[in-house]
Amino acid sequence: MLRSDITVAIRDAVMHELAEVGYGRLSIEAVARRAGVGKTAIYRRWSNKLEMVLEIVSDVAGRSVPLPDTGSFAGDLQLIMMIVSRALQHRIASQIIPDLMAEAARNPQIAETLQRALRTHQQAVGEKLVGQAVARGELPEGTDPELAVDLILGPLYWRLAVARSKPDDVYLEKLMAAVTTALRSAAP
Amino acid sequence: MLRSDITVAIRDAVMHELAEVGYGRLSIEAVARRAGVGKTAIYRRWSNKLEMVLEIVSDVAGRSVPLPDTGSFAGDLQLIMMIVSRALQHRIASQIIPDLMAEAARNPQIAETLQRALRTHQQAVGEKLVGQAVARGELPEGTDPELAVDLILGPLYWRLAVARSKPDDVYLEKLMAAVTTALRSAAP
DNA sequence: GCAGGACGTAACGGTTGCGTTCCGCCCTTC
DNA sequence: GAAGGGCGGAACGCAACCGTTACGTCCTGC
Incomplete structure (x- = not known):
């Protein structure tokens, strides 16, 4: 149901945001802004900053x-x-x-x-x-x-x-x- | 003029705060709270979070x-x-x-x-x-x-x-x- | 065509932190 | 004993974010 192009945009934004400001200062709002996406789209996928980052990072690392x-x-x-x-x-x-x-x-x-x-x-x-x-x-x-x-x-x-x-x-x-x-x- | 015991307390608090939350999330207020000191005492010594951290860290590293x-x-x-x-x-x-x-x-x-x-x-x-x-x-x-x-x-x-x-x-x-x-x- | 659902936008109240200012206290120095 | 200055504390206006909610739009599938 979740649109995959949006998911990709978010994943991408998280990686770039992570690189630019680090985990400590990473904010959901900045990710949404960067991905050109509403915060709702993010919270619909993950419930946390931590959960989001972990899922995305371990996915990338898993390759x-x-x-x-x-x-x-x-x-x-x-x-x-x-x-x-x-x-x-x-x-x-x-x-x-x-x-x-x-x-x-x-x-x-x-x-x-x-x-x-x-x-x-x-x-x-x-x-x-x-x-x-x-x-x-x-x-x-x-x-x-x-x-x-x-x-x-x-x-x-x-x-x-x-x-x-x-x-x-x-x-x-x-x-x-x-x-x-x-x-x-x-x-x- | 600046009381040295206060300076020491601040330096100490910065190191501990740095260890606990990292530079990204380090806040002047938390440092002041931890050192048992007013924010004014900090701003009287350094004008920035960055300046403060750099001075303190490079001092420690310099030993x-x-x-x-x-x-x-x-x-x-x-x-x-x-x-x-x-x-x-x-x-x-x-x-x-x-x-x-x-x-x-x-x-x-x-x-x-x-x-x-x-x-x-x-x-x-x-x-x-x-x-x-x-x-x-x-x-x-x-x-x-x-x-x-x-x-x-x-x-x-x-x-x-x-x-x-x-x-x-x-x-x-x-x-x-x-x-x-x-x-x-x-x-x- | 119509329902469902994902979407963006905007706003919510609350929290945190910024850097600054003012106050009253207390200690030092003369 | 008066002056000066560092001190803590409190509050300032401002900004960013949190996580949630309501709304209107668009696309999809039946």
């Missing part, structure tokens, strides 16, 4: 990235880094993600939603990446997938989302090499 | 951490990791830091203040750490201090501030070992 399977650890690593660094440089995403992360620190509902979106996916990627590499003999038996994920995502996230500087190709190659050696030598 | 100098790379690394992980697990800091990071993504003034506080300090630590290690022959000539900092802070920040899980000692040792090997093998 899962494909698991890496290029045939080699180096290839998988490069693919992951490319995907992550692209995502973290996306104008909207790069504002929304740290904002929701910060908000999650004080809102358990947001935290849980984000953790679900993040951790399950992150775990799957980590285990697949490491599992394949171990099976191929590229990484030692007993390599910790959690550590691997931290070593890969951590520096990228730090550089892109925190320090906010653009890594060039040389840097990315150095980082890949460093991570590879680190994991290869990490005893179980 | 710089001592540079590492334990005599060995392993020791320096352990020290840094301990300091950082302690800081990122501090209740107040762990909420304020990601929040301001997110806010910095949309407010140039905050971004600049944070960058100054972060980058200069981070650079100094990185250069000192790597410089000393290279001089001692523990790391190869031409090691990139920037990469080193990313490899050290990135995974820690990711785990503590983003994934929000507590790393145990075993994990920290693995991480230290991984970072050390990674840097030792990183070609210039």
Whole structure:
């Protein structure tokens, strides 16, 4: 019954509003204004700002990235880094993600939603990446997938989302090499 | 002329309020209420929410951490990791830091203040750490201090501030070992 | 054609916060 | 003991939003 074009407009407006002012200052009225929509249309769909944001964000986050399977650890690593660094440089995403992360620190509902979106996916990627590499003999038996994920995502996230500087190709190659050696030598 | 005990109360209230509701929702009235102080006392000191927060935060951030100098790379690394992980697990800091990071993504003034506080300090630590290690022959000539900092802070920040899980000692040792090997093998 | 329902608009009363102003108190300083 | 100034408190007018409601329009399906 609800018109889907309106729903799309609202979702879009929420994402942009979220990027511009953050969750803390996001207001239903601003979303409605931006979407060119009445407040009623929003309240007909969600009952809360929180509920609305959670539903929309987890929907977007749910569009899962494909698991890496290029045939080699180096290839998988490069693919992951490319995907992550692209995502973290996306104008909207790069504002929304740290904002929701910060908000999650004080809102358990947001935290849980984000953790679900993040951790399950992150775990799957980590285990697949490491599992394949171990099976191929590229990484030692007993390599910790959690550590691997931290070593890969951590520096990228730090550089892109925190320090906010653009890594060039040389840097990315150095980082890949460093991570590879680190994991290869990490005893179980 | 301004009573210093009042100033202290306000600073304190700002930090706590910042941690609880974030910059976006921080209000002067709430700060005054929490500090047990009239709004006038605040406006007598700062003219803005932004100005107030920036002054207070950069003052706190300015209390710089001592540079590492334990005599060995392993020791320096352990020290840094301990300091950082302690800081990122501090209740107040762990909420304020990601929040301001997110806010910095949309407010140039905050971004600049944070960058100054972060980058200069981070650079100094990185250069000192790597410089000393290279001089001692523990790391190869031409090691990139920037990469080193990313490899050290990135995974820690990711785990503590983003994934929000507590790393145990075993994990920290693995991480230290991984970072050390990674840097030792990183070609210039 | 007619009913139903989703839509935008506008208004509601209530809350919160802004930045400012004025008051009367109290402490310091001379 | 008088003056000055920082202090808390209260109130100001203004603006933004909340969540809800009533109304009139438009589209869809029967």
